[in-house]
Amino acid sequence: MTPIKIIPKKKRQKKNPRYIRDEPVETIDNLSGPEYKEIQTNLDINISYLKEVFGESADLVTRKLHPHPDVSMVIVYMEGLAGSQQVQDSVIKSLLDWFGTTKVIEDPGALISSISDTSLTIGDITQTDLFEEVFSNVLSGETAIFIQGYNQSIIAKTKDPTKRNVGEPQTQSVVRGPQEGFTEDIRTNSTLIRRKIKNENVRLESKTVGRYTKTEINIMYINGIVNQTIVDEVRRRIDEIDIDSILESAYIEELIQDSTISPFPTIFNSERPDVVAAGMIEGRVAILVDGTPFVLLVPVVFPQFLQSSEDYYQRSDFGLMRMLRYVAFFLALLSPSMFIAIKTFHQELIPTPLMITLAAQREGVPFPAFVEALIMELTFEILREAGIRMPKAVGQAISIVGALVIGQAAVEAGFVTPAMVIVVSITAISTFVFPAYNLAIAVRGLRFAFMILAASFGLYGVTVGLFLLVIHLCSLRSFGVPYMTPIAPYNKTDQKDAIFHLPLKWLTTRPRLINQANLTRQQSKNKFQKN
Structure with missing residues (x-):
């Protein structure tokens, strides 16, 4: 990548204060x-x-x-x-x-x-x-x-120190690990990061964006680890923002992201200080926005959205839980479309006893498989949105009980088959496995596109859709870094912490395409451990 040249602006010379006693007074x-x-x-x-x-x-x-x-x-x-x-x-x-x-x-x-x-x-x-x-x-x-x-x-500087206390993260909870999350105060958030990284090389740059809101934005990184070209690119994109208001970090995310039309996020956000600190140690840049507990991290790669901070706090299972998330990703994306394609076009792939059971269930159901899946998916999405908007005391009960009651009632009324209810339920549950909520939103949208392809062309349509999806993912970049790193382009060294997760004593280097200044994370051998 070609380094970006930053031309510093000329600083305006400050005038010395004038004390005037004898000059005529202005009106x-x-x-x-x-x-x-x-x-x-x-x-x-x-x-x-x-x-x-x-x-x-x-x-x-x-x-x-x-x-x-x-x-x-x-x-x-x-x-x-x-x-x-x-x-x-x-x-x-x-x-x-x-x-x-x-x-x-x-x-x-x-x-x-x-x-x-x-x-x-x-x-x-x-x-x-x-x-x-x-x-x-x-x-x-x-x-x-x-x-x-x-x-x-x-x-x-007499800003009111009253602010929300540091509490447990609401969207990224873990069983084992720190139970503190960012707040809406930007100085509290930068302090939480500095408590994790007690190093003099941590740099913090402040900018103001928004013609009316004058929102403070901080750029944090570790000098000596970060790729300076990425820092320069972050500065350039933020300096080019000209907008009336910045009310949340999502404004910054949308204005500086690489691809606007892609359903997949190219910027990572987190409300956990340990996640942001870990990203900075790998060579990423953190972007803090005043007034929101969500901090941005750039650049980001696709495997990062399926990684949880808890992967590093539990004993290494060589990535079994992480691979389970990849399975859940494909289930959430393809389960309804595969069921529609096989049931509509490729009945020969279904075992005969199961085919007889499915045919018996369809007796009295007036809609094809695609319409069944569409009805159930839309119903579940409505219930999920209703559960989010309702008060916390009743929201979760409404989403779960509502899905059970409506699903059972739809089967008894003859609108859908029991098999379709099972498929949609597995699909919905799989979306909750993702640690990153914005990835789940992308999968929820793409699921309907695959359902249309399956209803129109069967498994051939699903296969073509997968090819187009892979091509699209490989074409994305996040601040110059290929989105599918280290899978494509393939990097053998970085596979130890991509789909798999090897023990910490084997994670001796940082990601190569993200960090190019300081690759060594730790010594290759630990004298207190025996292989």
Whole structure:
């Protein structure tokens, strides 16, 4: 792959804060509101413009202070976003105490620097001379401090620390392993990852996307392991996003994915810190989005969607459970279509006693096998969606009991045969075996396409559909990495952790096409173990 060249943007030179005492004071009539970009030296103009931009919002707090006879300032923050107690203790009280002990201001030009360095007890303080940066910080929960006579504002990090506690993952549970999941707070999520990887080479880059939402996005990777070309490609795709809002990581996933029309996901998402940490150690890049507990991982390959973190926490079974998931994948994809094809076109493949039983079941059923399967599949999909949308206390009961009751009633009413109910039930249960929910959605959609091919052309149609599916999968790429790696292109070294899962002492290298900088995971021999 050709390396991507990143041309850095020229950084705008920051102006030194000006302290103006003798210049003529500007008036609000001399300024054009919509084009008013830089902070002025007049305090009243700055506050009037802030209130004008925010539309006199009731939750915009502007607290005036006169901590010194020669100093007038205004504290600006958004109520509910900023921590009220933190603003009171670390900003207002700190300023009043500091000015209370300062009798004479010897150097007025250095007042902002003195306040930032010696007065405020906030850990993170920045300065800006642009209103755009003030708006962004205030709407993120920070506090802006304006001082009469200065064309810069002090930004104190006072974001409200209230957030959801770290709890158990809701969609990716395991029997053995960590029971903590990501939250909606992006800083909590990056902290959970750093707790897993205590290494100074972990890099975190921050970006803001969304013209209105100004959503914070973090890119995390391990320097020295990751392929730098992939990092550059992730940066490029995120920088090219121009959209009004980013409300969930699915927005980013759809906007930076390689193939939009493919039913198969080319970006992996997880709400488990251990899964994301394991992916970064293999050389992948994590993308964190503020406001969602789902973190993205790129690049991704197809076998990754059928791997569970629990595979590495239990004793190695050489991939038996993982191979069971591959069997479930083909059952969920092909069971209805194979039953339709054999029952409609290839009855000679059915043993005679079973054929007689199936023929007896069809007595009184007015619909062909395809219509039977379509009725049952649509009914089960409706029940599954209803179970998801219903309250948790009754949702699961409705989906399971509803399927049993409706299936039994449909058989007694003569709409479908008992054999078709069994086939659809096996198909539905197989979709729950997938660790990745988005892969199950792709299989659910493709299942109907295979049913149509089976009803039209029998096993020949199913075979052609499989050929087209394999060709499509082999043509996909995820950030330059072939989607079917290490199956196609075939890589003998990486087969130890693809379909099979060998013991950890044999997993000595990282995936080759994903990582090209540091392939060695561990030493090939463990002196405490005997072969």
